[in-house]
Amino acid sequence: METYYDPADLKKFGTIGEFQKEFADRFFAYYGAVFAEGALTAREKSLIALAVAHAVPCPYCIDAYTADTLEKGCTEQEMMEAVHVAAAIRGGATLVHGVQMMNKVKELSM
Amino acid sequence: MIKSLKATGHQLASSAFQLTVLRQEVVEVLHLPPFHQKMREVGLFPLRPVAPAVLQINVGKMCNQVCRHCHVDAGPDRQEIMTRETMQLCLNALAQTDIPTVDLTGGAPEMNPNFRWFVEEISKLGRKVLVRCNLTIIVANKKYHDLPEFFKKHGVEVVSSLPFYSADKTDRQRGAGVFDDSIKALRMLNAVGYGQEGSGLVLNLVYNPAGAFMPGPQAALQRQFKQALAKDFSIVFNELFAITNIPVSRFLDFLIESKNYAGYLEKLVTAFNPAAAAGVMCRNTISVGWDGGLYDCDFNQMLDLHVASTSQHIRDFDAAALAERTIVVNQHCYGCTAGAGSSCGGTVA
Numbered sequence A: 001m002e003t004y005y006d007p008a009d010l011k012k013f014g015t016i017g018e019f020q021k022e023f024a025d026r027f028f029a030y031y032g033a034v035f036a037e038g039a040l041t042a043r044e045k046s047l048i049a050l051a052v053a054h055a056v057p058c059p060y061c062i063d064a065y066t067a068d069t070l071e072k073g074c075t076e077q078e079m080m081e082a083v084h085v086a087a088a089i090r091g092g093a094t095l096v097h098g099v100q101m102m103n104k105v106k107e108l109s110m
Numbered sequence B: 001m002i003k004s005l006k007a008t009g010h011q012l013a014s015s016a017f018q019l020t021v022l023r024q025e026v027v028e029v030l031h032l033p034p035f036h037q038k039m040r041e042v043g044l045f046p047l048r049p050v051a052p053a054v055l056q057i058n059v060g061k062m063c064n065q066v067c068r069h070c071h072v073d074a075g076p077d078r079q080e081i082m083t084r085e086t087m088q089l090c091l092n093a094l095a096q097t098d099i100p101t102v103d104l105t106g107g108a109p110e111m112n113p114n115f116r117w118f119v120e121e122i123s124k125l126g127r128k129v130l131v132r133c134n135l136t137i138i139v140a141n142k143k144y145h146d147l148p149e150f151f152k153k154h155g156v157e158v159v160s161s162l163p164f165y166s167a168d169k170t171d172r173q174r175g176a177g178v179f180d181d182s183i184k185a186l187r188m189l190n191a192v193g194y195g196q197e198g199s200g201l202v203l204n205l206v207y208n209p210a211g212a213f214m215p216g217p218q219a220a221l222q223r224q225f226k227q228a229l230a231k232d233f234s235i236v237f238n239e240l241f242a243i244t245n246i247p248v249s250r251f252l253d254f255l256i257e258s259k260n261y262a263g264y265l266e267k268l269v270t271a272f273n274p275a276a277a278a279g280v281m282c283r284n285t286i287s288v289g290w291d292g293g294l295y296d297c298d299f300n301q302m303l304d305l306h307v308a309s310t311s312q313h314i315r316d317f318d319a320a321a322l323a324e325r326t327i328v329v330n331q332h333c334y335g336c337t338a339g340a341g342s343s344c345g346g347t348v349a
Helices: A007-018 A021-035 A042-055 A059-071 A076-108 B015-029 B035-041 B084-096 B115-124 B136-140 B147-153 B167-174 B178-191 B218-233 B249-257 B261-270 B274-278 B298-302 B319-323 B331-337
Strands: B054-058 B101-105 B128-133 B157-161 B203-207 B240-242 B285-288
Touching: A007 A021, A007 A059, A021 A042, A042 A059, A042 A076, A042 B218, A059 A076, B015 B249, B015 B261, B015 B331, B035 B331, B054 B084, B054 B298, B084 B115, B101 B115, B115 B128, B128 B147, B136 B147, B136 B178, B147 B178, B157 B178, B167 B178, B178 B203, B178 B218, B203 B218, B218 B240, B249 B261, B261 B331, B274 B331, B285 B298, B298 B331
Parallel strands: B054 B101, B054 B285, B101 B128, B128 B157, B157 B203, B203 B240
Antiparallel strands: none
16 A cells, blocks of 8 residues: 555665755764764663654654664663653643633633 | 474474575565675675684573574473583593683573583683573572572673563563563572672673664663662673674564564664674684584574584584684674674674
């Protein structure tokens, strides 16, 4: 079945340079630097990436960072808690707009 | 208890079938270069040995565990055990050389009835003995409870598999209850001084992924293991070796059954690292099978890939002839050359 998302496309990510090499090279160099050990460990960054992958939501990133977090020795509980962080922020982002709705209700109502 | 592939008559119990399956997938399905070609591209084919530093002896396939990833297809139903006569041939060969380390593996090497005698005799030759202990054997039966003391007496370096610092992942790979028994055994080893600072008694752990993925950076994993085992169980150890699962035997079966086969092989080939390839353990290791056959490594041994030398058996051990050999490689070798590389002592690059 043909779909918009093909898992095989993930490993072709590096080919985006075929259409614009300079920006792709800069992006991948930046990407590599971002995920290196720093003030945050590579493991912590991988968990953040997994959460963001779900928030975005990007099936390629979810596949990639599920494997990456496993490789970095994350537990399944840690991985699911990261997804809950994404869900809480997404849910919170929706709900906090409820205040705007309440403000408008109060403005319009007697 | 789960049975070995051999006991169930599984196709993958045949080494020839495994080699066919590996070649078909790498070359014909994935259209990736065969291993020897990849090595030639980086100037490492034919692959030649360096001075041997390790004599790795597999004293038998019998084991008290049936791990899902085991490349030996070991288990309680395996009867292949090295005899005392073959052990004596190993000692004779060892005496002719200055190979400093003897690495005893299995199965569970301690289940070989001549294991203790063998360790004592190797020690008398002044060589370092390293035992690949699965931990649970120490608590499996009363007759093994004193193994930590025995190891200590002979200054044995203990290397033990612990795929994770929690029960779920460990037991999924190694069997129900293995984690709890491993913790008990680690405490017994710690109690006699193993892993304790200043004791001189070395206890190293082996991490290998519980699934179709590669190990992450060894140093980071070691930090996590040290922290978690100390916090949760007051257990200490020296080093953690991160080892890649090689697509052989039961792990190959898992990959095929779980439909991860193509993805995993592709990952290994894509992650080919010339620096890791230059440091593969087969270059400084000679592997002896339970029946005395000689191999370049324990994986080749399980695939019946004998050394390419006139010295084919430990009774005909000829260090000079072996030094001239070309190391036998095949598609499974991609497992040792991926990423930071993999050996019985962990990463190599």
